[in-house]
Amino acid sequence: MTEVERLNYDVVVIGAGGAGLRAVIEARERGFSVAVVCKSLFGKAHTVMAEGGCAASMGNANSNDNWQVHFRDTMRGGKFLNNWRMAELHAKEAPDRVWELETYGALFDRTKDGRISQRNFGGHTYPRLAHVGDRTGLELIRTMQQKIVSLQQEDFKETGDYEARIKVFAECTITELLTDDGRISGAFGYWRESGRFILFESPAVVLATGGIGKSFKVTSNSWEYTGDGHALALRAGATLINMEFVQFHPTGMVWPPSVKGILVTEGVRGDGGVLKNTEDKRFMFEYVPDVFKGQYADSEEEADRWYTDQEKNRRTPDLLPRDEVARAINSEVKAGRGSPHGGVFLDIASRLPAEEIRKRLPSMYHQFKELADVDITKEPMEVGPTCHYVMGGIEVDPDTASSSVPGLFAAGECSGGMHGSNRLGGNSLSDLLVFGRRAGLGAASYVAELKERPKVSQSDVDAAAAMALAPFDPPGDGVEENPYSLHTELQQSMNDLVGIIRKAEEIERALEKLGELRERIKRVTVEGHRQFNPGWHLAVDLRNMLMVSECVARAALTRTESRGGHTRDDHPGMDPQWRNKLLVCSATPGDNPVVPDIGVTVKTQIPLRQDLLELFELSELGKYYTDEELASHPGSPA
Ligand code: FAD
Numbered sequence: 001m002t003e004v005e006r007l008n009y010d011v012v013v014i015g016a017g018g019a020g021l022r023a024v025i026e027a028r029e030r031g032f033s034v035a036v037v038c039k040s041l042f043g044k045a046h047t048v049m050a051e052g053g054c055a056a057s058m059g060n061a062n063s064n065d066n067w068q069v070h071f072r073d074t075m076r077g078g079k080f081l082n083n084w085r086m087a088e089l090h091a092k093e094a095p096d097r098v099w100e101l102e103t104y105g106a107l108f109d110r111t112k113d114g115r116i117s118q119r120n121f122g123g124h125t126y127p128r129l130a131h132v133g134d135r136t137g138l139e140l141i142r143t144m145q146q147k148i149v150s151l152q153q154e155d156f157k158e159t160g161d162y163e164a165r166i167k168v169f170a171e172c173t174i175t176e177l178l179t180d181d182g183r184i185s186g187a188f189g190y191w192r193e194s195g196r197f198i199l200f201e202s203p204a205v206v207l208a209t210g211g212i213g214k215s216f217k218v219t220s221n222s223w224e225y226t227g228d229g230h231a232l233a234l235r236a237g238a239t240l241i242n243m244e245f246v247q248f249h250p251t252g253m254v255w256p257p258s259v260k261g262i263l264v265t266e267g268v269r270g271d272g273g274v275l276k277n278t279e280d281k282r283f284m285f286e287y288v289p290d291v292f293k294g295q296y297a298d299s300e301e302e303a304d305r306w307y308t309d310q311e312k313n314r315r316t317p318d319l320l321p322r323d324e325v326a327r328a329i330n331s332e333v334k335a336g337r338g339s340p341h342g343g344v345f346l347d348i349a350s351r352l353p354a355e356e357i358r359k360r361l362p363s364m365y366h367q368f369k370e371l372a373d374v375d376i377t378k379e380p381m382e383v384g385p386t387c388h389y390v391m392g393g394i395e396v397d398p399d400t401a402s403s404s405v406p407g408l409f410a411a412g413e414c415s416g417g418m419h420g421s422n423r424l425g426g427n428s429l430s431d432l433l434v435f436g437r438r439a440g441l442g443a444a445s446y447v448a449e450l451k452e453r454p455k456v457s458q459s460d461v462d463a464a465a466a467m468a469l470a471p472f473d474p475p476g477d478g479v480e481e482n483p484y485s486l487h488t489e490l491q492q493s494m495n496d497l498v499g500i501i502r503k504a505e506e507i508e509r510a511l512e513k514l515g516e517l518r519e520r521i522k523r524v525t526v527e528g529h530r531q532f533n534p535g536w537h538l539a540v541d542l543r544n545m546l547m548v549s550e551c552v553a554r555a556a557l558t559r560t561e562s563r564g565g566h567t568r569d570d571h572p573g574m575d576p577q578w579r580n581k582l583l584v585c586s587a588t589p590g591d592n593p594v595v596p597d598i599g600v601t602v603k604t605q606i607p608l609r610q611d612l613l614e615l616f617e618l619s620e621l622g623k624y625y626t627d628e629e630l631a632s633h634p635g636s637p638a
Contacts, residue, residue, distance in 0.1 A: 002465040004188075004197040009035040009167075011443045012187050012200045014174050014229065015208030017045030018137070018432030019412025019439070021144035022097075023206045024166060026440025028151050032447055033165050035200055039173040039192065040224050043141060046210050046413070047432065049222070050137025051265035051363060053119055053129030054433070055426035056094035060111055061118040061127035062310060067091040068615050069125050074427060075616075077123040077321045078391070078420020079291075079564045080579055080624040081242070084608045085398040086418040090427070090434050097433035098130050106143040108132055120270035123321040123424040126310065127270075134265050134363045140429060172198060174228070175540055176464040177205060177236040177408065180454035184236070184407030188464040192537060195530020197465055203453050204443040206401075207233060207394060207410040208436065212246075215545045215552070216387035217495035220252055220263040226541040227548035229414035233394045234547060234587040235596065238403040241416040241582045241603075243392035243548070244555035245565040247423055248500045250275075250325035252386025254343035259371045261386040264346060264364060266425045268381075269318045271360050272307055273348035275329070276380065277337035283344075284317040287328035291574075291623045292320060323422045323564050326385040330500055333384065343384030349377055385500055389428065391419045391565055392551070395584065400442035401435055407446060407454070411439035421564025470594070471526040471539035480525040483539040486517055490545060498553050503569040507557040514550050518595045521546060543594055550598045551585040558583055558600050576626045580605040 011027045013020045016038035027034045038045065057070040071091035075082055098116065102108065108130045109117040118127040132139040148166055155164040174189035178199075186201045209229030213221025230240055251264040269275070277283050285303075288296050296317045297303035303316035318325070329344050339345055348357055354377035358365050361376070368374040368381060393416030394403050401409045412432045419427060474480055490513075497510035521542060526535040561575035562568050582603045590597035607613075610632065613621070618635035630636050 002197060002462050004199045004461060004465070006199045006201060007035065009033050009200055009202045010447045011035075011204045011206065011440075012037065012202040013206045013208060013440075014187060014232075015045070015210060015412070015414070016042055016168070016170070017208060017210055017412060018047035018140055018144070018429060019436035020206070020208035021141065021148065022433050022436025023208060023409075023411055023440035023443070025144065025147055025151065026437045027206075027444045028166050030441065030444035030448070032444050035167055035169060035202070037169040037172050037174055037187070037189065037200070039171065039228075042168050042170040043145060045141065046221065046225065047137045047429070048141050049263070050140070050429055051134040051263065052121055052267040052270065053131030053136045053426050054094075054098060054140065054429035055121065055124060055128045055424065056098045056130055056430055057091065057126075057128060058095045058098065058116060058118065058130070060115040065126040065128060070094070070128065071612070072615055073124050074424060075420070077422050077424040077427075079422060079574065080420065081563065081582075081605070082420030083398055083417030084612055086435070088612060089398060089438070090418060090431055093434045094430035097430065097437065101140065101143050101433070104143045104147040106139050108139070119267060120315075120319065121266050121425040122269070122319040122325065124426065129270070129426040131267070134267055134361050137429065169198070173537065173540070174232065175468050177232050178456050178460045178464070179236055179405070180457065182237065182406065183454045184405060185454035186456045188461060190468060190530070193532050195533065195536070197468070199456065199461060201456050203450055204407045204409065204447050206439045206443050207408070207414050208412045208439070209414045211390045211413040212545070212548045212552075213387050213390070215490060215494050215549045216499070217491040218252065218261040219387040220249055220261055221387070227544045228541065229410065230393060230551070231544035231547040233403060233405070233408065233410065234585070236405050236408060238405045238408055239395045240392055240551055240585040241395045242421070242555075243390070243416075243551040243585050244559050244583060245391035245421045246387060246552060247322055247389040247391060247565045248326045248385040249388035250322055250329050250385055251346055251383040252388075253367075253372065254339070254382045254384040255341040255372055262367065262371070263386065263388065264381060264383050265361070266322075268346060268348050268361060268364060271348070272351040273346050274316070274318050274351065275325070276345045276347055277332050278339060279337060282318070283332055283337070284320065284325065284328060287324065287331070288317050288320065289324060292324070296320065321422055321424060323567070326500060327567060329384055339382040341382050343382045345380035346383045347380040349379055354378070387495075387499075389413065389423055391421060391423055392416045392555070399438065400445070401439035402442050402446065409439040409443045411435040421566060467594070468540055471524050471536055474523050474525040477523075479523050481520045481523045483524050483526065483535055483542055486520060486524065486542055487538060487545070489513070490517055490542075490549060494549055494552070498549075498556055501567050501569050502556055504557060507553055510553045511550070511557070514546060514553060517546055518592055521594050522592070546595050547587065547598065554598055554600045555583040555585060558602070574624070576624060579624055580607070580629070
């Protein structure tokens with residue numbers, strides 16, 4: 001029998017980024033005991049890295065802003081493939097979630113008259129991003145950690161134990177979810193430092209594990225983003241949607257190679273920075289797609305006036321949604337007009353005084369100075385696309401954040417639907433707050449209504465332990481595989497063959513490679529002991545990366561159109577017949593004991609509710625919808 005530390009909680013939240021922490025607060029506020037587990041240090045999550053800000057239509061910088069405008073922008077950004085109910089809840093609730101953070105102790109930057117300041121970002125009609133310089137995510141996490149400490153102090157007063165209702169398990173990785181008759185019964189994992197196993201017996205699990213970027217070679221994501229939550233959910237029987245949509249942020253650092261991919265916030269363009277090619281031309285004016293024609297400035301003069309007068313001028317095309325800008329940069333580089341290291345130039349130096357740049361963008365100034373020896377107040381940055389965010393994720397009910405597996409909830413980047421085919425910048429931090437809260441609430445309500453708690457079976461615990469330990473005990477047929485080599489090969493294939501521009505023949509090659517890696521992973525071998533062993537940790541994560549990569553590739557092959565974060569060179573147009581179709585990934589145990597088989601099925605979206613449909617002009621919807629779908633629009637000819 002496996003030696004395991006066993007603990008009991010009402011709710012286990014896996015992930016301590018923004019979504020996880022907001023879920024913890026909510027479940028605890030409803031009176032339940034909550035374990036929060038994170039594989040890195042507490043406080044070190046992607047949310048901390050968020051620079052630009054948190055989108056919420058508070059209307060502080062422009063009083064014309066409201067939830068309807070935010071909803072419209074989000075649906076446009078996602079090319080109308082979004083789960084519209086999620087987009088509606090998000091747009092309506094984001095302002096309350098931001099104000100609520102201030103009641104927890106956050107302090108956002110201010111307008112001159114003392115309200116929360118809001119900045120411009122791509123795809124947002126009005127300045128909408130509440131921010132703290134370019135360190136917004138840090139403030140968000142700091143504040144929620146502070147709130148958690150205050151709740152722990154309340155619990156101490158009542159029980160004499162700070163950890164009576166919230167306990168943090170840092171540097172602890174969950175490798176498997178356990179079920180009892182199809183319902184969640186617990187989560188199994190290991191302490192990274194000691195390698196010892198830990199079992200959380202709990203009827204409700206909230207997944208808040210973030211994204212999948214580490215499956216790609218060039219990425220803004222850090223080591224934790226190995227798609228664990230996506231894979232855990234699949235193995236527990238839940239489904240993933242929209243996995244073909246991966247966001248390549250247009251502006252990652254391209255030089256030096258050691259920092260390639262690190263993010264340059266969109267806030268640089270929001271604050272006046274412009275993209276230029278080697279001919280010193282502001283090329284984005286050439287790349288406004290038909291669906292956005294008329295909404296963006298068509299001259300540099302108008303674009304520049306827009307920064308100070310948004311009523312009379314249209315916004316700069318430098319702030320088109322990310323998918324459009326990333327493709328434009330790709331085209332410029334391909335056409336030979338790229339910068340010396342294979343990107344384009346992002347110039348803020350000639351646009352703002354040095355002091356202002358340092359004040360508004362302190363992290364960017366520091367990042368370039370330290371890592372690339374570039375002074376962004378004096379010279380342009382070299383930037384290019386980097387894998388940044390996955391729109392696809394666990395399929396959830398919008399109101400409760402529950403997956404199809406009873407007791408399993410998901411929020412934040414590991415959930416899917418909210419952003420459709422492409423996320424707008426700033427809409428992730430607000431998503432974490434809105435749906436983190438809803439997931440905590442969903443889990444609490446589920447537990448409250450349970451008549452009888454599911455049980456963990458010992459055989460499941462033994463199986464989870466055996467799977468985790470397999471890399472120490474390879475088949476012994478003389479062939480040993482190194483987890484680092486497999487990871488490098490996976491990242492290269494995903495980058496080259498299922499990256500920013502895709503075609504059938506290349507995706508098929510990627511799937512062949514993934515098939516090969518699925519076989520080779522059976523022989524992954526690690527040296528040494530279970531005590532802090534990074535090779536072993538990677539071997540365990542690799543299984544998840546292979547599963548999510550296969551979801552991305554299979555869905556990308558199935559969707560024969562281009563939309564948002566999925567560009568098919570062989571199917572360049574957006575096809576209205578695909579607009580309401582979701583690709584759903586599920587896993588079935590095949591003949592490979594390590595990596596289950598992935599299947600993709602097509603599902604039809606629930607039609608947009610009539611009152612929401614009517615928020616859009618018929619002429620705009622006509623660019624995305626079929627005539628049949630629009631027959632009920634009041635503007636439609638009878
Ligand atoms: P995270 O914050 O990444 O947290 C994931 C948590 O899960 C971590 O605690 C991790 O340790 C844990 N975890 C993962 N797997 C396991 C496991 N197996 N077991 C236990 N724990 C696990 N969005 C915006 O809206 N505005 C911005 O300005 C912005 N800027 C960004 C800048 C950068 C550089 C990056 C990378 C992203 C940015 N984003 C921004 C996107 C946004 O930050 C992320 O989408 C968001 O923070 C994800 O939050 P999350 O709570 O879902 O996950």
